[in-house]
Amino acid sequence: MILARVIGQVVSTIKLDVFKGFKLLLVQPIDIEEKPKGKILLVLDTVQAGVGDVVLVMDEGNSARTILENTTAPIRSVIVGIVDEIQTDKRGEK
């Protein structure tokens, strides 16, 4: 799983049936300093996250399909949690 911040949302009417009923959010992966790192992703939201939230993104196909309880869903990236707090000793080290 990766840490990311929600930076936007996407509205789509014509999409595959498995996407129906879920929100699509744009997320920017972040490091433990909460700095942007890497390329943006479009992910499916299962926990009602919103813009500005730091979230936990599952970026692996089989796990995503398990969450959706659909063995043939063509989905890899799913938000599985909203992060309240990150505790680490590594923050600020260079």
Next chain:
Amino acid sequence: MKIGKVIGTVVCNQKVDSLIGIKLLLIQPLNEYLKEEGTPVVACDAVQAGLNDIVFYEGGREAALGLINWFNPSDLTVMGIIDSLYTEEKKK
């Protein structure tokens, strides 16, 4: 999933049997502000997208699962057409 814009179609007369009947689209990847980023790619179409549509697409194993017959060698599939996209302002 990633965001892209349909900039053309690709026609192949000879292709793998499992891809017969599937439209191929030329996609220009976009960033979160809908600016072009990277080189165009060819993707299979699962939602009948057309020229100049903003779409989202997925790669890897999920690309194959996105088509009706899931046993196929697609490595990029368009899965939806984007109506609108909101991105928050970049923090300075």
